[in-house]
Amino acid sequence: MSGDLPKIDVVLSEEDLMAKIDALADVLAPRLAGDWSAINILVGATPFTSDLMKALARRGIHPVLDALWLESYRDERESSGRVLVRADIVRSVRGRGVLIIDDVFDTGRTLAFARSHLMTKGAREVITVALARKPWAPKGEGDVDYHAFDAPGRFLVGYGMDDAGKYRGLPYIGALD
Numbered sequence: 001m002s003g004d005l006p007k008i009d010v011v012l013s014e015e016d017l018m019a020k021i022d023a024l025a026d027v028l029a030p031r032l033a034g035d036w037s038a039i040n041i042l043v044g045a046t047p048f049t050s051d052l053m054k055a056l057a058r059r060g061i062h063p064v065l066d067a068l069w070l071e072s073y074r075d076e077r078e079s080s081g082r083v084l085v086r087a088d089i090v091r092s093v094r095g096r097g098v099l100i101i102d103d104v105f106d107t108g109r110t111l112a113f114a115r116s117h118l119m120t121k122g123a124r125e126v127i128t129v130a131l132a133r134k135p136w137a138p139k140g141e142g143d144v145d146y147h148a149f150d151a152p153g154r155f156l157v158g159y160g161m162d163d164a165g166k167y168r169g170l171p172y173i174g175a176l177d
């Protein structure tokens with residue numbers, strides 16, 4: 001039964017997603033030895049954080065998991081241009097390496113804000129990772145450090161990503177018109 005789903009084109013299947021996360025964990029694991037915190041950018045990055053943490057654990061890497069709830073899109077498909085902190089991290093990151101985990105890197109505002117927020121709290125080093133990177137996302141200094149796949153220039157849903165709160169539970173990444 002498909003319920004009342006709109007037309008969603010699959011851009012990355014569940015199987016391909018898991019393979020990409022494993023490949024990412026292979027690259028990240030050697031960088032994360034020692035005192036690291038992993039910060040889940042709520043809400044959308046939750047499924048990705050969960051699978052990436054498991055992939056890292058299988059490689060013997062166990063960062064301290066925390067969360068930072070940031071909001072800038074609300075129910076719109078375009079960034080409001082402002083990033084709001086809805087809830088802050090709980091554990092100190094002073095002197096620690098910080099891996100910031102997000103689902104999608106689009107205008108880059110959210111990760112730029114998160115990076116500076118955590119550096120201000122005394123992080124020793126910040127690394128950013130996103131599952132999907134949009135084609136127009138910032139390059140150079142403002143780029144995300146690691147991403148799992150290059151997304152098409154379309155609005156994405158699934159695997160944490162929403163359209164006005166819906167479709168976060170889809171096990172694949174899809175695109176809507």
Ligand SMILES: O=P(O)(O)OC[C@H]1O[C@H](OP(=O)(O)OP(=O)(O)O)[C@H](O)[C@@H]1O
Nearest residue numbers: 042043044071072073106107108109110
């Ligand atoms: O690169 P940007 O243009 O900043 O977009 C990326 C951010 O947008 C979404 O967050 P949103 O504000 O929609 O909150 P959500 O995670 O609760 O969906 C997404 O989860 C990223 O955090």
Ligand code: HPA
Nearest residue numbers: 104106155156157161162
């Ligand atoms: O393509 C997207 N889909 C869902 N949320 C988003 N936040 C930024 N870009 C997107």
